[in-house]
Structure formats: structure tokens, C-alpha cells
Amino acid sequence: MGQIYFTYSSHKLIIVDIILFNIKKNAVLDFIWFHPIAIFAQEADIESEKTLMDFEFPADFPKEASVLKYDIASSTDINILDGKIANGNCDNMEICLSDIANNQSSVPEESAKRDDIETQHPLEGEQKGSYVPLGMLRTSEDGYNWRKYGQKQVKGSEYPRSYYKCTHPNCQVKKKVERSLDGQITEIIYKGAHNHAKPDPNRRAMLGSVLTLDDTSEVGEGCGNRAKVEAGLTWRNTQYGVKDIKLISAWSVDGLERTSSASVVTELSDPLLNPQGKAVGVFESVGTPELSSTLASHDDDDAGGDDDDDHITQGSISVCIEDAEPELKRR
DNA sequence: AGCCTTTGACCAGCG
């Protein structure tokens, strides 16, 4: 289980950081395979705030080291997207990661132990001692400054929900965060769009990797079954939308589908979804507000029933609108 | 002094 930080812009989804704990290194790599293009995101590329999403590895997830090849280092020469491959070297990445780790002096539990994402030096990650899930960090460190203005116990969940507002003058973005006892974030709901850039470049060199997926593809030809994650989200950067978008990650391994343990919900701008995962690894939005959302594979199962899951697309990260217009609601 | 949380009160929507 772990968490992924990602940002999205109108045409790409960027994995900014991946935090893993309680799993083995190999697993980490296995997961990353899904897309190895690790680059250091350029601030300019980042359009959204970092969003945290939890995920879990399927029980049957292959643990073989077969995927080792997708280490961060090697991915640096992959050319993708705007050709912006900042030479992301592992060093930076490590610094960044340890930096985060250090941020937490008091480690609640060992459960937070993390195995580092290996890079060039396969064994070097060891010393990263215990690590606290990022969710533990303040407000989940997404690059923006937030002021908490409330907390409530919501009926549905067992965990309290906290309300935050972006502190940037004139910016009305708010977010609701639900986190479990150990600080793990369970759900994040964003509302609005920032009208300013992310403040303080200070600690920003986060690891970034661009999700590229080819939908069917193979990036890891080699490993038999692997988790595949596709993303098909895109949204226009309109501001002032008021819909809820729910990002759910789900993937499948050998046909079994799995979904992430948590979802990230964003209330924001006009989400346009369309499952168009371009093979290029870039998702681009199409101008058509089609819903479709999801469902790459089969969408008939959601016959009106559990409205909550009808957005999950097997094997992909999909976006769904929670309160969207009716017409969008179904296809 | 200037942020920031915390916290109960308050409010609006809804059944």
C-alpha cells in the first residue's frame, strides 16, 4: 500500500511522487513500471495541486524483480512530452525523499517504514529509515498553503473531515481532507482552481514522472502480469466549476480488478472526461464534454445500482463526475 | 505580530 502524488494539467498526468510503505522494494518498482518516465517536473508543467491518492498492491501482484529495468535512472533518457526531461537524476530524487522523511521526527509507528524507490544504486535505499506516510505531513504537502477553517465528523466515514482554504490572497480554493488515525489520507476533495502559481519553489524538486500509458501496451513486456494503470482524465482549466470529480484508481492484474483504497475527489473546474488515453502517455482532452467516463472495458455493470462504483474503470485511473449534469450521468 | 489549529456555534439545504 502506498500513496501517489500526482498533478494533472490539461493534457497530462504527472506522477509527482510515490510513497510506499510496507511493501518490498521490488513491488515498488513493479508499480512504477507503469510508468517509468521519471522526469523532474518543471514547475511550469504543473497545473494542479498535488493530489494524494492511496493505492494498494493487489495481493497477487508480481513480486519479481523482473521489472527492475524500470528504474528511475534509466528512464531519464526517455523522451516524452515536450521533451522536457530534466535530467532527473536519482540524487535529487533521493534528496527529496529523504527530505520528506526527515520532516517527520516522531515516527508513530514502524508501519510507516518505507522502502525507497531504487534508482541507480539498488541497495542504497536501505538507509532510509522509517518513514511516515506523507499523509502525515501537515496538510499533505501539496505545494500550496492552506489554512484549516473547520473540522467535522461526517456521518458516513469514521474519520473526521478537515476543511482547508488556500491562503493565497483572492484564491478561493478549498479542500476537504479526511484522514485516518495514523494520518493517512483517505479522501481529498478539492473545490475550485487556484488563480495563482504554486508558492515557494523551495521544496519542489519532487520526483516527477509522467504517466504514459499505452493502453495496452506494454511497457513491460516481459513481465507477465502487471498492474496496468491508465488514466483518462483531463479537464479544461476552466475555473469556477462546481462539479465533483472523483478520481479512482483501479487496475487489473490478470483480469482481476482492483481499485484503490481511496479516492481523490476534486470539485473543480469543468472536468471533461473522456477516456482517451492516448498511447502517448499524454492524455488530452477533447473538447467534447462527453462523459463516458470511464469505462473502458465494460460499463454495463453499473446499471444504475451503486452509483459509487460505476465510475471505476478497470485497469485505469478514471475520473468521474459526481454531481454532474444528468446527461453526463449515464450514457 | 502574524500566521496557524482548534473548537463550538452558526447557517443553509433538505426531508
Place this chain on the structure above:
DNA sequence: TCGCTGGTCAAAGGC
């Protein structure tokens, strides 16, 4: 109209 619920306010306090 009442009461529940989720969201917000704002006073108090902390750092």
C-alpha cells in the same frame, strides 16, 4: 417547521 447534516465562522489559543 423541526431537526439533521455538512459546511463555515470566528473566538480563543498555540507556535
